[in-house]
Amino acid sequence: MPEVRHSVCALDCPDTCSLLVNVDGGKGSHLRGDPTHPITRGFLCGKVARYLEREYSPERLLYPQKRIGSKGAGKFERISWDEALGTIAVRLKSISADHGSEAILPYSYAGTMGLLNGGGMDRRFFHRLGASRLDRTICSSAGGAGLAAMLGFKYGTEPEQFRHSKLIIAWGANILGNNVHLWPFIVDARRNGARLYTIDPVRNRTGRLSDKHFSIFPGSDLALALGLMHVIIGENLHDADYVASYTEGFDALKELAAKYPPERVEALTGIDRADVVSLAREYATTRPAVIRVNYGTQRSERGGTAVRAIAALPALIGSWREIGGGLQLSTSQSFRLNKEALEMPELQYVSPLRREARIVNMSELGKALTTLDHPAVKAMIVYNSNPAAIAPNQNLVLKGMRREDLFTVVLEQFQTDTADHADILLPVTTFLEHTDLYLAYGHYYLQLARPALPAPGETKSNVDIFRLLAERMGFEDQCFLDSEDDMIRTLLNSEHPFVKGITIEQLERERSVRLNVSPEGQPFLPFAQGGFGTASGKCNFHAEALDYQPPTESRLGAAELRSKFPLEMISAKSHDSMNSTFGNQSWTHRQTSVLLLNRADAEPRGITSGDRVRMFNARGSCTLVAEVDGEVRSGVVCAPSVRWNKLSPDGLNVNALTSDRLTDMGGGATFYSCLVEVEKCGD
Ligand SMILES: Nc1nc2c(c(=O)[nH]1)N[C@H]1C(S)=C(S)[C@@H](COP(=O)(O)OP(=O)(O)OC[C@H]3O[C@@H](n4cnc5c(=O)[nH]c(N)nc54)[C@H](O)[C@@H]3O)O[C@H]1N2
Ligand SMILES: Nc1nc2c(c(=O)[nH]1)N[C@H]1C(S)=C(S)[C@@H](COP(=O)(O)OP(=O)(O)OC[C@H]3O[C@@H](n4cnc5c(=O)[nH]c(N)nc54)[C@H](O)[C@@H]3O)O[C@H]1N2
Ligand code: SF4
Ligand SMILES: [Mo]
Numbered sequence: 001m002p003e004v005r006h007s008v009c010a011l012d013c014p015d016t017c018s019l020l021v022n023v024d025g026g027k028g029s030h031l032r033g034d035p036t037h038p039i040t041r042g043f044l045c046g047k048v049a050r051y052l053e054r055e056y057s058p059e060r061l062l063y064p065q066k067r068i069g070s071k072g073a074g075k076f077e078r079i080s081w082d083e084a085l086g087t088i089a090v091r092l093k094s095i096s097a098d099h100g101s102e103a104i105l106p107y108s109y110a111g112t113m114g115l116l117n118g119g120g121m122d123r124r125f126f127h128r129l130g131a132s133r134l135d136r137t138i139c140s141s142a143g144g145a146g147l148a149a150m151l152g153f154k155y156g157t158e159p160e161q162f163r164h165s166k167l168i169i170a171w172g173a174n175i176l177g178n179n180v181h182l183w184p185f186i187v188d189a190r191r192n193g194a195r196l197y198t199i200d201p202v203r204n205r206t207g208r209l210s211d212k213h214f215s216i217f218p219g220s221d222l223a224l225a226l227g228l229m230h231v232i233i234g235e236n237l238h239d240a241d242y243v244a245s246y247t248e249g250f251d252a253l254k255e256l257a258a259k260y261p262p263e264r265v266e267a268l269t270g271i272d273r274a275d276v277v278s279l280a281r282e283y284a285t286t287r288p289a290v291i292r293v294n295y296g297t298q299r300s301e302r303g304g305t306a307v308r309a310i311a312a313l314p315a316l317i318g319s320w321r322e323i324g325g326g327l328q329l330s331t332s333q334s335f336r337l338n339k340e341a342l343e344m345p346e347l348q349y350v351s352p353l354r355r356e357a358r359i360v361n362m363s364e365l366g367k368a369l370t371t372l373d374h375p376a377v378k379a380m381i382v383y384n385s386n387p388a389a390i391a392p393n394q395n396l397v398l399k400g401m402r403r404e405d406l407f408t409v410v411l412e413q414f415q416t417d418t419a420d421h422a423d424i425l426l427p428v429t430t431f432l433e434h435t436d437l438y439l440a441y442g443h444y445y446l447q448l449a450r451p452a453l454p455a456p457g458e459t460k461s462n463v464d465i466f467r468l469l470a471e472r473m474g475f476e477d478q479c480f481l482d483s484e485d486d487m488i489r490t491l492l493n494s495e496h497p498f499v500k501g502i503t504i505e506q507l508e509r510e511r512s513v514r515l516n517v518s519p520e521g522q523p524f525l526p527f528a529q530g531g532f533g534t535a536s537g538k539c540n541f542h543a544e545a546l547d548y549q550p551p552t553e554s555r556l557g558a559a560e561l562r563s564k565f566p567l568e569m570i571s572a573k574s575h576d577s578m579n580s581t582f583g584n585q586s587w588t589h590r591q592t593s594v595l596l597l598n599r600a601d602a603e604p605r606g607i608t609s610g611d612r613v614r615m616f617n618a619r620g621s622c623t624l625v626a627e628v629d630g631e632v633r634s635g636v637v638c639a640p641s642v643r644w645n646k647l648s649p650d651g652l653n654v655n656a657l658t659s660d661r662l663t664d665m666g667g668g669a670t671f672y673s674c675l676v677e678v679e680k681c682g683d
Contacts, residue, residue, distance in 0.1 A: 002029055005452040006511055009048055010117075010431030011578045012110035012139070014330070014442025015181040017044060018512050021432065021452045028052050028432065028453050037512055039159060039443045045180050046576045050585075054413075054430070055453065059584060061412055061419070061427040062457025071402045074420040074646075081458060081468075084424050089472035091407045092129065095378045101130030101352050103378040105360055105368065109138055111384030111581065112462075114436030114449075115342070116487050118384060121466040121480070123343035128475050130351030132377070135361045137667045138390070140330065143298035145666030146307030147329050149542065150315075152533025154333035157290055157326035158524050159443050163188035164324030167282060167289040170198045171310060172221065172297030176205040177575045179442055182292065189324075195286075197279070199224070200296070201636045202572055202596070214279065215633040218568045219300035219551040219673050220269040224276070225309035226548060227265030229257035231280030232316060238284065239318025246530035247315050249541035256543040268548065268556070270633065284317045288325035295329075296572060299672040301551035304665025309546050315539040320527040328442070334515055335439035335446060336496030342487060344479060363669035364660050366393045369400020379407040383428070383462055388417035389580040390642050392658040392669050395620045411465060414584060417645045427459045434461040435484040437491060437507070444515045444524065446499070448488070448507035463487075551673040553659060555635055565617045565675035567601060567637050571654045572672075574640035583644035592643035592653075595624040595678065600634040602626065605680060612681040615639070617674070620656030623649045623681065637678060 002022035009017040018037035022030040031052055035042030064084035069075025095103050106126045112118050126133070135141075147154050162168060162185035175182050186196055198210040199221070207213040216224060232238050233254050243250050262273035269276075283289050291313065298307050311327060319325030348356050360368050360377075365387055369377055380401075391397045401408065401421040410422035419425050433455040438447045455461075460468075463484060470480040482490070488504050498515045507513055518524040532539045550556035554568055573579070574591040582588040595613055607613055611626045615637070624639060632638045643653040658671050 008449040010112040016440035099375040103375040104131040109385040127347035130353035141666035142304035142663035142668030146304040150311035156328040167286040171293040173294030221306035223268035226260040242318030252543035253541040288322035332441040337491040366396025383411035393660040394655040571641035580642040
């Protein structure tokens with residue numbers, strides 16, 4: 001009989017699943033979803049059901065290495081940990097002495113969502129070093145800012161409540177692809193007569209299974225939200241009592257919405273005027289109605305404001321009052337852990353800087369590596385991320401990463417495109433092999449995971465590596481001696497009622513603990529009676545900040561750009577991958593080498609399914625295989641992402657085309673505001 005151990009999926013996914021691992025003679029033999037977990041409910045997504053293939057892949061990095069070929073060539077030689085750590089410490093000390101400590105740049109995102117390995121010992125290390133601080137904007141900062149501006153908090157409807165909804169709107173949210181554990185609740189709701197609508201320029205798996213699909217122009221969601229408000233307010237379908245009690249700025253909103261009649265909204269969004277009207281009426285009169293808006297909506301130039309406007313809709317119709325009403329973008333801010341004590345920003349004051357370090361926006365990495373000055377970036381330490389593949393404006397990023405005078409350290413599990421650019425490459429554990437604490441951004445359960453499997457070769461966790469680096473740098477601060485459990489206790493040391501009283505012992509026993517967001521057995525209705533986190537405690541519509549302008553890179557954007565590059569390119573998430581994490585698996589490679597085109601765009605270009613096509617704009621180009629069908633609306637192409645550059649014929653992926661222009665709020669990346677042209681490749 002195999003021993004069954006518990007773990008938590010660390011991938012950057014709203015579901016944060018609870019896992020059970022069968023272990024036979026020290027080796028994992030089977031991975032499944034924990035049937036007792038209220039969200040995981042005993043099943044896993046396709047990619048993680050096969051995670052043991054990754055765990056035991058012969059391509060795992062097992063030993064520290066140093067580069068022996070040119071940057072990017074991927075030629076390395078094994079070295080000892082002693083040599084690796086020694087080399088890094090010597091280089092960081094000399095760079096800090098010669099150029100100032102801010103010449104050192106950490107670069108990380110959510111390769112693991114674990115709080116300790118994602119942002120614990122590393123943060124302490126870089127603060128003590130006086131390194132530049134990284135603004136982690138690559139994914140969700142625009143939507144986060146939009147949501148916070150409207151609601152004051154970054155949380156919303158519980159996934160469990162979706163089963164009580166009668167109308168579910170998936171707005172830029174590929175639920176089946178990217179958030180599959182919400183689906184069973186939607187199935188339950190539909191059994192009780194609920195309808196599911198999707199608003200997306202791409203009719204993906206979720207769109208195909210919906211009752212109605214609204215094929216929207218990319219980046220025009222703000223105009224649609226205003227159009228819905230036009231009808232709702234114009235026909236007096238709003239909840240006047242909720243609006244009067246818990247919101248402010250309604251009169252200005254009414255005035256603004258009046259400027260968005262259905263005809264104008266049709267022209268701006270591509271959605272038929274009659275559909276705008278019927279959607280608004282249904283949304284306002286179906287009780288309860290819930291919106292699942294996801295980050296797809298905010299990867300555009302107007303993305304922050306779009307989310308802000310969408311987040312106003314439940315307040316307008318009063319659906320926050322109802323079980324199964326409201327809206328969910330993220331639940332992350334309900335985890336009021338003591339992150340400040342974990343990260344220790346005060347260490348910057350004992351660093352050589354003796355002040356707070358400058359902030360570098362990760363969505364502008366190419367610029368940072370090629371144009372930043374005073375000081376220029378001389379060292380980059382990358383962990384939990386693969387910027388060579390996932391960052392926008394890839395040609396500029398790669399130019400920077402190939403600078404001979406840039407010292408690059410990469411902590412990785414696999415030989416990614418970023419690993420190819422390392423001077424020193426360090427092998428790290430997977431989430432199945434180390435301790436960590438996990439919040440979630442799609443539910444309200446806090447979870448603890450202990451190592452379920454032994455760490456192979458000479459792999460170490462991020463926590464251990466930064467602890468060792470601190471020692472080599474001569475940092476004597478007590479905090480670098482903290483164990484994982486010390487750090488978890490630090491995080492749990494919070495007075496906020498949502499987490500107060502949760503202990504490591506309880507987490508050890510129960511593995512998954514629901515936050516104290518509502519009394520036991522009762523649903524969490526965050527804004528049923530106001531209680532917004534804004535200065536006034538009310539939902540502030542702030543209409544003056546909501547007017548719509550089409551994105552520069554869109555079909556209604558800059559004329560000169562449109563004439564050269566008439567197609568809007570979306571590089572949405574591929575169904576069975578996780579950004580670039582599974583890039584070396586054959587199924588991911590298949591899913592991320594295609595470009596979906598509408599027949600109306602393919603035919604005039606002489607393109608049919610199976611053709612090799614070149615997609616290009618002024619920033620770069622890449623080669624893909626055309627798939628012509630009805631999935632994307634005309635004028636839009638979609639390249640499921642993120643492919644490993646080195647597995648493509650030209651060594652580049654779609655991010656060679658994406659722009660490093662920032663979003664309207666939150667300084668986010670605008671991956672989905674991207675104009676391109678496509679041509680058939682010659683034979
Ligand atoms: N299978 C899988 N799951 C994942 C990931 C993955 O790579 N693969 N990545 C994880 C990560 S990092 C994240 S942030 C989440 C993201 O989860 P989502 O936000 O759901 O993912 P996206 O694919 O970016 O976007 C969702 C949908 O938005 C649509 N979209 C694009 N532009 C627009 C627009 O302007 N308006 C509207 N209305 N829709 C638009 C896309 O076509 C897509 O269908 O998923 C996580 N889960
Ligand atoms: N074109 C396009 N580009 C995109 C997106 C898109 O939709 N389209 N999505 C964007 C979004 S939403 C996001 S979130 C980013 C994601 O970009 P990244 O944060 O870079 O995520 P991944 O590509 O999944 O790469 C994570 C890496 O971390 C490594 N890793 C996993 N666990 C650990 C660990 O414990 N320690 C260390 N050191 N490494 C570990 C994995 O092996 C993997 O190579 O990509 C963005 N880029
Ligand atoms: S990637 Fe998401 S759905 Fe898949 S196992 Fe992990 S948390 Fe669950
Ligand atoms: Mo993301």
